Amino acid sequence: xxxxxxxxxxxxxxxxxxxxxxxxxxxxxxxxxxxxxxxxxxxxxxxxxxxxxxxxxxxxxxxxxxxxxxxxxxxxxxxxxxxxxxxxxxxxxxxxxxxxxxxxxxxxxxxxxxxxxxxxxxxxxxxx
Numbered sequence: 065x066x067x068x069x070x071x072x073x074x075x076x077x078x079x080x081x082x083x084x085x086x087x088x089x090x091x092x093x094x095x096x097x098x099x100x101x102x103x104x105x106x107x108x109x110x111x112x113x114x115x116x117x118x119x120x121x122x123x124x125x126x127x128x129x130x131x132x133x134x135x136x137x138x139x140x141x142x143x144x145x146x147x148x149x150x151x152x153x154x155x156x157x158x159x160x161x162x163x164x165x166x167x168x169x170x171x172x173x174x175x176x177x178x179x180x181x182x183x184x185x186x187x188x189x190x191x192x
Contacts, residue, residue: 086137087118087137088137089119090115090117091120105163118135124140127140127144132154170189
């Protein structure tokens, strides 16, 4: 069974109403404690939506599995769903409100001499 949703392209207030009217799959970060507010942005307008749903997970794997079973709308970085989107099992919703993720950044002290292990990790990350 494919988990399909309707592609929507409407104003932000209507986005909130639609998302809160659907069964959404929430995530609770162990370090944060509360439920994650979904973050959207389009043409400089930012929107945070507290969605509702019957399912709450603390790992992305379970969210992907629930979305594949059609249990609700999920919100994670695209690479979590990549293969499932490519093969048609899932589709993007509100794609115009989800800007590309620029990537992660690594900050570390430049004054101290890094350990050999840290240098290996740093070089591996640079290769990707």
